Amino acid sequence: MPVFILLPVLALATLQWGWPTHALFTALPFPETPFVILFLVAGVAALMRQWHWMVWLALVAGHYWAALLGLQQPMSEPAVAALFFVLPLLVTFLMLVLTVLPVPHAISIPGVLLVFACFFLPIALVEAPLALWLGALNIPDFLFARPLTTGYVTWGQIWWFSASLFLWLGLVSFRYARAAVWGQFGVWLAILLFYVMLDRPNASGWIVLAACLTLLLTLAYEMLRLAYVDELTQLPQRRALERHLKHLGRRSAVCMLDVDHFKQFNDTWGHEVGDQVLRLLGSILAELRGVSAYRYGGEEFTLVFNHNRVDAIKEKLEEARQRVEAYPLALRRLDRPENIREGKSRRGKGGGPKTVHITISLGCALRQSGDNAESLLKRADEALYSAKQAGRNQVKMAQ
Ligand SMILES: Nc1nc2c(ncn2[C@@H]2O[C@H](COP(=O)(O)OP(=O)(O)OP(=O)(O)O)[C@@H](O)[C@H]2O)c(=O)[nH]1
Numbered sequence: 419m420p421v422f423i424l425l426p427v428l429a430l431a432t433l434q435w436g437w438p439t440h441a442l443f444t445a446l447p448f449p450e451t452p453f454v455i456l457f458l459v460a461g462v463a464a465l466m467r468q469w470h471w472m473v474w475l476a477l478v479a480g481h482y483w484a485a486l487l488g489l490q491q492p493m494s495e496p497a498v499a500a501l502f503f504v505l506p507l508l509v510t511f512l513m514l515v516l517t518v519l520p521v522p523h524a525i526s527i528p529g530v531l532l533v534f535a536c537f538f539l540p541i542a543l544v545e546a547p548l549a550l551w552l553g554a555l556n557i558p559d560f561l562f563a564r565p566l567t568t569g570y571v572t573w574g575q576i577w578w579f580s581a582s583l584f585l586w587l588g589l590v591s592f593r594y595a596r597a598a599v600w601g602q603f604g605v606w607l608a609i610l611l612f613y614v615m616l617d618r619p620n621a622s623g624w625i626v627l628a629a630c631l632t633l634l635l636t637l638a639y640e641m642l643r644l645a646y647v648d649e650l651t652q653l654p655q656r657r658a659l660e661r662h663l664k665h666l667g668r669r670s671a672v673c674m675l676d677v678d679h680f681k682q683f684n685d686t687w688g689h690e691v692g693d694q695v696l697r698l699l700g701s702i703l704a705e706l707r708g709v710s711a712y713r714y715g716g717e718e719f720t721l722v723f724n725h726n727r728v729d730a731i732k733e734k735l736e737e738a739r740q741r742v743e744a745y746p747l748a749l750r751r752l753d754r755p756e757n758i759r760e761g762k763s764r765r766g767k768g769g770g771p772k773t774v775h776i777t778i779s780l781g782c783a784l785r786q787s788g789d790n791a792e793s794l795l796k797r798a799d800e801a802l803y804s805a806k807q808a809g810r811n812q813v814k815m816a817q
Pocket residue numbers: 676677678679680681682684688689690691692693696715716717806810
């Protein structure tokens with residue numbers, strides 16, 4: 419899980435509380451540091467074609483500018499207190515919307531408009547008569563009360579932040595456990611931290627640095643996954659396998675496996691269902707303990723064992739074969755009727771979605787003296803070929 423993406427924010431929070439007077443926090447290298455860092459990260463994101471981060475960078479920049487313009491005066495001024503109350507609510511809301519809804523490409527007209535909106539909306543709040551609006555809304559007084567003797571955070575903000583925190587935790591743990599959402603969560607945490615450490619020197623600048631570092635880590639993690647992880651099955655792909663094979667121990671084994679009659683399966687059920695099968699196979703292989711699974715390419719997968727105990731290897735491969743064979747694959751989507759009337763007439767006639775079963779063949783080679791990665795894979799491939807010849811749905815060990 420890419421939790422480490424939150425490290426910059428957690429480190430800043432820890433340092434701020436542990437060593438609030440540390441020289442690091444007394445000054446930034448130069449006043450424009452946050453904007454320079456924002457442009458640098460935007461440059462890296464553009465170089466990597468990760469345009470979706472532009473909207474987030476615009477929002478962080480807009481928030482920073484709004485904080486510089488509106489939150490540098492005493493909190494006793496009603497306009498400042500109102501901005502302090504409303505700005506985090508707006509930014510949190512925008513961040514949640516940007517995480518949940520699809521964002522247009524940043525180099526399209528809607529994308530550019532969104533980048534501008536995310537930058538200027540927080541700044542526009544500085545000029546808006548917020549104190550007047552809040553007064554007209556008849557918000558209960560206790561929401562403006564401060565529960566802590568230090569700092570300025572109000573009960574209203576605490577409620578809002580807590581509700582948002584639950585939403586974020588739901589997003590990162592259930593629907594999307596992707597690095598991008600952890601990065602977005604990290605940026606939000608950085609903004610949250612700003613309101614807690616508002617009275618510290620250069621708080622707004624340090625928050626921008628923490629948010630930018632979070633985005634950089636997210637970018638690095640996303641790029642690493644792009645290079646090493648197969649998008650369809652979520653297994654490490656061939657490049658990762660090659661690295662593993664380079665450092666293979668003397669006692670090891672490699673197994674090649676592929677789906678039986680997969681061409682026929684694709685022709686019968688369509689490529690999309692074929693993809694569904696590969697995804698399922700990926701998740702079954704990923705769950706096997708004591709073995710590293712890779713997508714070799716197409717419908718071929720590779721398993722690498724860091725030992726050469728034949729019985730244990732055979733048992734594990736047999737376990738994989740049986741699990742795949744026993745798994746009932748529901749063909750819900752393709753079984754869906756062409757028109758509504760047909761669908762209605764079928765309903766209630768029982769049966770549920772059609773299920774199919776697939777099988778795999780496996781060939782395994784134990785590493786022998788003089789074997790290199792290439793020869794080992796070749797022998798495993800030959801064993802796979804003999805499993806196919808022997809009737810498929812079985813395990814064969816190379817001689
Ligand atoms: N859906 C889907 N199909 C793929 C993918 N990669 C490769 N294939 C298909 O896998 C099939 C492989 O077919 P073959 O190599 O002839 O093997 P097979 O039909 O499985 O026959 P045997 O291996 O002898 O049992 C081809 O039809 C490819 O199009 C993929 O990512 N998705």
